[in-house]
Amino acid sequence: MKRSLKFSTSILALAFCAGTAAADTYGPFPITDKSYSGDRTNSVSYTGQVARSILLDSLKSLAGKADGGANAAETKATMMKYFAGSDEDLAILSHNSKDGFPIKQTMLNEISKGKNISGKTYKGLVPGWPGNMTGVEVMEHLIHHASMSVGGFDAEYGYDYGQLIQKFGLGAMAYNQAVDNYLDEKLGADNKPNNKPYKDGAAYTGKEHSWDEAFGYFGAPAHALTLEPTQAYNISKKKDLAAGDANGDGMVDLRTEMTFGGAYYAADADKSGTDYLPTITSAFLEGRKLISSANGEALSDAQRAQLVAYAQTIEDEWTKVIAEATFKYAGSVYKDIEKFRADTKNIDADLYRAYGKHWGELKGFAMALQTGKENLGGTAVRLNRLIGFSPVTMDESIVTGIDADGNFVKDGKMSWNAYQLNMLKVQDLMVKEFGVEARKNDATANLADLIKELDSDSGGAETD
Known part of the structure; x- marks a missing residue:
């Protein structure tokens, strides 16, 4: 399964003759559809995907407003508007202006109208979450429990619902839609062909818009290639107006x-x-240049083959990005436990809260990793067993399932040391199966010593 694809020399050589957009910017691209008679001059359009990213991030913000039950019904109803859609013009909750960083839009309809998350969420089963649920059902289950939490956190189970919702959604919505739809089925010769508009009256062809939608789900600013990594990162943190x-x-x-x-x-x-x-x-960008260069004609087999090669690079590298995040937060959980395992009977509340946050990020990304085009098979089984359905909680118990009413059942046990070992095994798995390179929060150097420390633990560390 391990892959590490970058652009090949031949692909890059072919790419630079493909288009007319600014060299380092995703658009504008000219109108190439022969039937279009409107006044638009730019065929690029992915505002619907931007709107869904904002809806997802706003869900995370809303989870933090839960007050432990008194406002549960109101919180859940509001969260469902952002998840399932609403006729209202919803406020943008996740990306607001601050001093030194003004943002142009404040309402969702300024981006795109009529969008939801539920219709674009992974329809397959999610074995990493209890209850044998689909991706949509997992999101609804998380929203339900988030609405009854305190500020999005449930200390009994160690769940940070805002993190779980957002990180899983980055896979179940954005990654899944891009790699298993727009960069897969919609690249077929007869699916959204390039010699027809995407829909009647559209200013873009089928292939142009399909490609744009995938780009929108990835979430890069159009000028990303002009930025250093820290600049692109700090735009999201609202720390670098000049870069944004x-x-x-x-x-x-x-x-x-x-x-x-x-x-x-x-x-x-x-x-x-x-x-x-x-x-x-x-x-x-090079894929979009290639499509534009066809000038509204159907793509040749050679052009589509090159486009598929670009799509494969995107899928492989995006998958590794999610694996990198899984690696990073497994390391965070390991380090959190290291901070309080010397006195696990008196765990500081702030440390435990940070531990829950990091576990939510880890679990969300681990489930997200399983929503792509490729069935991860035994790798997914091992990953799910290592992480489990919950972190180890204050009394060293873990969630093992849910009851008929959807409530969590916590009747398993695991030691802190054993769970630390699992986190190191998660990091090792990400290296061996996905070839992660950044390896932030790398703690694998401690693997051998921790195995020795737990050598007498006949129950093992995994939750199977």
Whole structure:
């Protein structure tokens, strides 16, 4: 399964003759559909995907507003508007202006109207979460329990619902839609062909818009190739207006200048010396140039083959970005336990809260990794067993399932040391199966010593 694909020399050589957009910017691209009679001059369109990224990030913000039950019904109803859609013009909760970093939009309809997350969420089963649920059902289950939590956190089970919702959604919505739909089925010759509009009256062809939608789900600013990793990262953190404001109007336009989702985590990894963000963004850009160069005609077999090669690079590198995040947060959980395992009877509340946050990020990304085009098979089984359905909680108990009402059942036991070992095994798995390179929070040097320490534990560390 291990892959490490970058652009091949031949692909790059062919790419530079493909298009007319600014060399390092995703668009604008000319109108090539022969039937279009409107006044648009740019065929690029992915605002719907930006809107869904904002909806997902806003769900994370809403989880933090739960007060332990008193506002549960109101919180759940509001969260479901952001998940399942609403006729209302919803406020953007996740990306607001701050001093020194003005943002152009404040309401979702300024980005795109009528969008939801539920219709674009992974329909397959998610074995990493209890209850044998589909991706949509997992999200609904998380929203339900988030609404009854305290600030998005449930100390009894160690769950940070905001993190679980957002990180799983980055896979179940964005990654899944991109790699298993727009860069897969929709690249077929007869599926959204390039010599027809995507839909009646559209200013873009079938292939142009399919490719744009995948780019929108990745979440890179259109000018990402002009940025250093820290700049792309800091745009999302609202720390670098100069880097974000590509058009010089004094504010950041969420439609084209913000860093979201997969692109954010690619930039985070790249701060350690990898090149995920430029590799993925370059593949998207060169693919779009190729499509535009067809000038509204059906793509030839050779052109489609080259486009599929770009799509494969995107999928492989994006998968590694998610694996990098899984590796990183497994290391965070390991380090959190190290901070309090000397006195596990008196764990500091703030340390435990940070531990729950990091576990939510780990678990969300681990489940996200399993929503792509490729069936991970035994790798997924091992990953799910190592992480389990919950972190080890205060009394060294773990969640083993849910009851008929969807409530968590916590009747398993695991020691802190054993769970630390599992975290190191997760990191080792990400290296061996996905070839992760950034390896942030790498704690694998401690693997051999911890195995020796637990050598007498006949129950083993995994939760199977």
